[in-house]
Amino acid sequence: MQHTEIIKVLRTEPSLHEIMVRGWVRSFRSNRFIALNDGSTIHNLQCVVDFESFEESLLKKITVGAAIEVIGHLVESQGQGQAVEIQVAKIKVLGEADPEEVKRTILSPKRHSMEFLREQAHLRVRTNTFGAVMRLRSKLAFAIHEYFQKNGFYYMHAPIITGSDAEGAGEMFRVSALDPKNPPLDEQGNIDYKQDFFEKETNLTVSGQLEAETFAMGLGKVYTFGPTFRAENSNTSRHLAEFWMIEPEVAFCDLDGNMDLAEDFIKYVIQFALDNCQDDLEFLENRLLDEEKNKPQAERSEMSLREKLRFVLENNFKRVSYTEAIEILKRSKPNQKKKFKYLIEEWGADLQSEHERYLVEKHFKCPVILFDYPANIKSFYMRLNDDGKTVRAMDVLFPGIGEIVGGSQREERYDVLKQKMEVMGIPQDELYWYLDLRKFGTAVHSGFGLGFERLVQFVTGMGNIRDVIPYPRTPGNAEF
Amino acid sequence: MQHTEIIKVLRTEPSLHEIMVRGWVRSFRSNRFIALNDGSTIHNLQCVVDFESFEESLLKKITVGAAIEVIGHLVESQGQGQAVEIQVAKIKVLGEADPEEVKRTILSPKRHSMEFLREQAHLRVRTNTFGAVMRLRSKLAFAIHEYFQKNGFYYMHAPIITGSDAEGAGEMFRVSALDPKNPPLDEQGNIDYKQDFFEKETNLTVSGQLEAETFAMGLGKVYTFGPTFRAENSNTSRHLAEFWMIEPEVAFCDLDGNMDLAEDFIKYVIQFALDNCQDDLEFLENRLLDEEKNKPQAERSEMSLREKLRFVLENNFKRVSYTEAIEILKRSKPNQKKKFKYLIEEWGADLQSEHERYLVEKHFKCPVILFDYPANIKSFYMRLNDDGKTVRAMDVLFPGIGEIVGGSQREERYDVLKQKMEVMGIPQDELYWYLDLRKFGTAVHSGFGLGFERLVQFVTGMGNIRDVIPYPRTPGNAEF
Numbered sequence: 001m002q003h004t005e006i007i008k009v010l011r012t013e014p015s016l017h018e019i020m021v022r023g024w025v026r027s028f029r030s031n032r033f034i035a036l037n038d039g040s041t042i043h044n045l046q047c048v049v050d051f052e053s054f055e056e057s058l059l060k061k062i063t064v065g066a067a068i069e070v071i072g073h074l075v076e077s078q079g080q081g082q083a084v085e086i087q088v089a090k091i092k093v094l095g096e097a098d099p100e101e102v103k104r105t106i107l108s109p110k111r112h113s114m115e116f117l118r119e120q121a122h123l124r125v126r127t128n129t130f131g132a133v134m135r136l137r138s139k140l141a142f143a144i145h146e147y148f149q150k151n152g153f154y155y156m157h158a159p160i161i162t163g164s165d166a167e168g169a170g171e172m173f174r175v176s177a178l179d180p181k182n183p184p185l186d187e188q189g190n191i192d193y194k195q196d197f198f199e200k201e202t203n204l205t206v207s208g209q210l211e212a213e214t215f216a217m218g219l220g221k222v223y224t225f226g227p228t229f230r231a232e233n234s235n236t237s238r239h240l241a242e243f244w245m246i247e248p249e250v251a252f253c254d255l256d257g258n259m260d261l262a263e264d265f266i267k268y269v270i271q272f273a274l275d276n277c278q279d280d281l282e283f284l285e286n287r288l289l290d291e292e293k294n295k296p297q298a299e300r301s302e303m304s305l306r307e308k309l310r311f312v313l314e315n316n317f318k319r320v321s322y323t324e325a326i327e328i329l330k331r332s333k334p335n336q337k338k339k340f341k342y343l344i345e346e347w348g349a350d351l352q353s354e355h356e357r358y359l360v361e362k363h364f365k366c367p368v369i370l371f372d373y374p375a376n377i378k379s380f381y382m383r384l385n386d387d388g389k390t391v392r393a394m395d396v397l398f399p400g401i402g403e404i405v406g407g408s409q410r411e412e413r414y415d416v417l418k419q420k421m422e423v424m425g426i427p428q429d430e431l432y433w434y435l436d437l438r439k440f441g442t443a444v445h446s447g448f449g450l451g452f453e454r455l456v457q458f459v460t461g462m463g464n465i466r467d468v469i470p471y472p473r474t475p476g477n478a479e480f
Numbered sequence: 481m482q483h484t485e486i487i488k489v490l491r492t493e494p495s496l497h498e499i500m501v502r503g504w505v506r507s508f509r510s511n512r513f514i515a516l517n518d519g520s521t522i523h524n525l526q527c528v529v530d531f532e533s534f535e536e537s538l539l540k541k542i543t544v545g546a547a548i549e550v551i552g553h554l555v556e557s558q559g560q561g562q563a564v565e566i567q568v569a570k571i572k573v574l575g576e577a578d579p580e581e582v583k584r585t586i587l588s589p590k591r592h593s594m595e596f597l598r599e600q601a602h603l604r605v606r607t608n609t610f611g612a613v614m615r616l617r618s619k620l621a622f623a624i625h626e627y628f629q630k631n632g633f634y635y636m637h638a639p640i641i642t643g644s645d646a647e648g649a650g651e652m653f654r655v656s657a658l659d660p661k662n663p664p665l666d667e668q669g670n671i672d673y674k675q676d677f678f679e680k681e682t683n684l685t686v687s688g689q690l691e692a693e694t695f696a697m698g699l700g701k702v703y704t705f706g707p708t709f710r711a712e713n714s715n716t717s718r719h720l721a722e723f724w725m726i727e728p729e730v731a732f733c734d735l736d737g738n739m740d741l742a743e744d745f746i747k748y749v750i751q752f753a754l755d756n757c758q759d760d761l762e763f764l765e766n767r768l769l770d771e772e773k774n775k776p777q778a779e780r781s782e783m784s785l786r787e788k789l790r791f792v793l794e795n796n797f798k799r800v801s802y803t804e805a806i807e808i809l810k811r812s813k814p815n816q817k818k819k820f821k822y823l824i825e826e827w828g829a830d831l832q833s834e835h836e837r838y839l840v841e842k843h844f845k846c847p848v849i850l851f852d853y854p855a856n857i858k859s860f861y862m863r864l865n866d867d868g869k870t871v872r873a874m875d876v877l878f879p880g881i882g883e884i885v886g887g888s889q890r891e892e893r894y895d896v897l898k899q900k901m902e903v904m905g906i907p908q909d910e911l912y913w914y915l916d917l918r919k920f921g922t923a924v925h926s927g928f929g930l931g932f933e934r935l936v937q938f939v940t941g942m943g944n945i946r947d948v949i950p951y952p953r954t955p956g957n958a959e960f
Binding site: 003005007022023024025038039040065066067094095096097098101102105107122123124125126131134135137138139141142145149152154155156157158159160161162163164171173174175176177178180181183190191197198199200202204211214215217218219220221226227229231233241242244251252412433434436437438439440441442443444469470471473475476477478479480 | 483485487502503504505518519520545546547574575576577578581582585587602603604605606611614615617618619621622625629632634635636637638639640641642643644651653654655656657658660661663670671677678679680682684691694695697698699700701706707709711713721722724731732892913914916917918919920921922923924949950951953955956957958959960
């Protein structure tokens with residue numbers, strides 16, 4: 001006899017056929033009601049036991065965390081809270097869970113802090129909250145692939161180990177197979193990376209963009225979806241040392257097309273979540289409402305989780321130039337009253353999180369796309385505007401999380417790119433292949449990067465980025 | 481006016497509306513026929529130019545590799561080889577390509593060696609062969625996600641940077657942010673990793689299996705699809721230092737279920753390729769036929785590429801125990817006549833590639849699943865059989881490429897696992913979390929790993945694994 005997943009059982013009509021289910025005990029009330037969960041859904045299956053028909057020694061083993069197999073009829077539920085339940089005919093205990101040991105874990109049936117859950121990250125997927133978040137994460141990842149594949153993009157695996165530190169997106173981790181204690185030295189007394197595995201110094205990638213550009217200039221429309229790394233000592237609720245990034249890159253596409261793509265893409269993915277993850281979203285929404293009850297009225301969200309998601313779908317992202325944004329910020333109350341930590345005094349200032357949040361949450365009250373930033377605060381590969389001082393960069397800003405997408409139209413003119421690399425100190429010999437793209441049939445092209453965990457945070461409403469990835473890597477933490 | 485992708489244009493009925501296309505010139509014959517490719521498909525679009533209507537200075541710029549924009553009517557083609565073509569009304573050169581420079585690149589229109597293509601890996605996606613392989617790679621990756629998501633699996637991102645070297649699947653790359661020349665030392669004179677970014681020694685993962693098991697024991701059915709690493713000095717056509725792996729892990733599933741899953745999964749993905757990648761497969765099939773013309777008859781394949789793929793679909797994978805396989809190999813001609821490099825003399829021998837290929841290509845002539853291997857040649861986490869000497873391991877062997885899948889039923893019994901770890905010297909304190917899975921509701925579970933590049937090799941017929949990944953990482957090579 002094959003077992004049936006609980007997500008399917010809950011959609012099944014009651015019948016006289018016996019079915020088999022397997023899962024982990026979430027609770028066992030009154031020696032009668034087992035709440036069984038197998039991870040396929042947030043919902044437990046109620047298994048009703050006639051305790052007189054079973055050995056007491058067996059029933060004693062049905063404790064929180066134990067794995068069991070149940071055979072019985074699916075019937076209409078007599079109780080509240082579920083349409084169907086199982087009248088148990090047979091029970092088999094597959095794996096016990098010592099109640100004394102369970103007490104010390106996050107499996108014990110009470111509310112645990114998110115910090116405690118992180119300490120036992122190998123068990124937290126068995127909790128309602130983290131299980132829901134991980135199911136959503138999976139669905140969102142698939143929605144991303146589906147969106148791009150449906151729209152004629154090709155998926156590209158950018159290299160993880162890279163020989164160049166050229167992009168300058170952040171501090172990098174070194175990758176080496178040399179003896180760290182006694183590395184070979186060259187004649188100058190420097191480490192002789194020629195003797196390392198790759199015969200050169202190598203790092204973990206901070207972005208697959210430059211390689212994605214090489215592919216866009218051959219396949220037309222591509223996207224990456226892979227891990228990227230930052231060796232930055234940012235111990236915040238918004239930063240990870242290892243995170244997953246999506247980077248589409250499109251030939252023959254300018255910045256307007258890029259903004260259209262980013263908006264269409266994000267809306268597709270959010271719509272997919274609303275359509276396919278109702279149960280988990282409902283649970284997470286209620287979780288947030290519970291959490292908010294402890295907050296003062298003024299700090300509570302104006303919208304519930306799903307209202308917030310629908311709001312994003314129903315509104316056009318407001319497109320605002322950097323120059324306009326500076327004007328708005330200069331005139332804003334928090335600037336006038338010196339409430340910003342960094343006051344906006346003149347054009348050219350780099351925007352901080354507080355400014356982005358003001359624009360999104362207070363001024364426009366909707367997602368905002370800022371574009372045409374000052375050239376000198378942005379990367380070398382962004383296309384210079386005719387004004388000579390701004391570049392075709394864009395950032396998509398979301399309520400609650402700030403920047404969710406950063407992108408640009410790329411500088412496709414060989415001479416302009418070369419000159420910018422010179423001025424900004426980017427090594428041209430190392431990036432000869434990037435310059436080559438501008439030598440052989442160059443074309444307007446654009447792309448952006450979306451931090452996957454930021455998206456998962458937004459859709460699940462989780463406050464800390466460490467709680468939306470299976471095993472977070474942060475300063476001082478590479479457990480499991 | 482928006483441009484249309486060539487893959488769509490080729491499926492369009494001729495009409496009087498003008499359309500716009502953009503792409504790269506593959507050839508320009510007789511000042512009249514431009515073959516234009518935009519990467520959306522292997523096929524070029526023929527653009528027919530009335531050269532008297534255009535400036536000679538413009539026509540001169542239409543050279544191989546140049547990016548151009550063409551506007552015109554789509555008409556029924558007068559020539560052979562295509563159903564439709566464009567009667568060109570307007571041409572714009574977007575990016576030139578100096579013919580003298582192009583001559584030195586793989587863009588020049590002649591046959592180049594795969595080695596030369598690898599040297600210019602940033603341009604090779606513009607060639608027919610590599611373009612076809614990369615489109616197929618993308619489709620195969622999507623088919624993998626689709627298969628698992630349709631079947632109720634949740635996608636899990638296993639960590640890339642890992643603090644444990646416990647699995648022992650291979651040599652690892654070290655990840656560090658310490659100053660490599662002057663690393664801090666502890667009192668014993670060893671490197672003080674407590675001062676490193678993660679406050680411990682860290683490496684790049686060789687497998688996400690152990691972490692996937694933690695997720696399977698909560699979500700039920702999960703899969704990973706991410707990069708994995710081996711710092712092994714294997715300079716062969718079958719090995720990469722960085723490659724992508726798919727690792728499903730299923731709770732309540734035994735080895736038979738695991739074999740069913742592997743077979744069903746591989747067949748789904750191959751069927752998907754046959755259904756969705758006909759043009760690229762046809763091209764690659766003809767490429768192989770061309771290549772084989774230079775080989776002696778005896779070395780040529782018995783089947784064309786697509787015949788080989790259909791053969792896999794139409795036959796059950798033959799399931800053979802290790803013990804049976806040893807008997808077959810012992811009695812085999814190459815063993816009797818001492819043609820094997822490693823002769824099979826007794827039960828317990830580790831099978832080499834030559835043996836696997838004999839079984840698949842000569843004896844059974846179909847994909848083979850070997851199972852129940854000797855415990856001492858397999859990993860600590862594989863479930864011990866009642867005979868006390870074999871484990872529930874399985875390898876799926878494919879013609880031409882050998883092992884494509886390796887998996888097992890996992891040892892779910894706490895005491896047995898603990899004892900095996902002791903015997904095999906696996907640190908239990910480091911893997912306390914892995915042991916915990918057997919303490920709290922343990923259950924039968926199984927999984928396997930599939931090397932993505934091996935699969936892409938099989939489906940595309942490419943001989944060298946370096947030619948099925950965008951930027952291969954191998955000993956001495958981390959370019960681009």
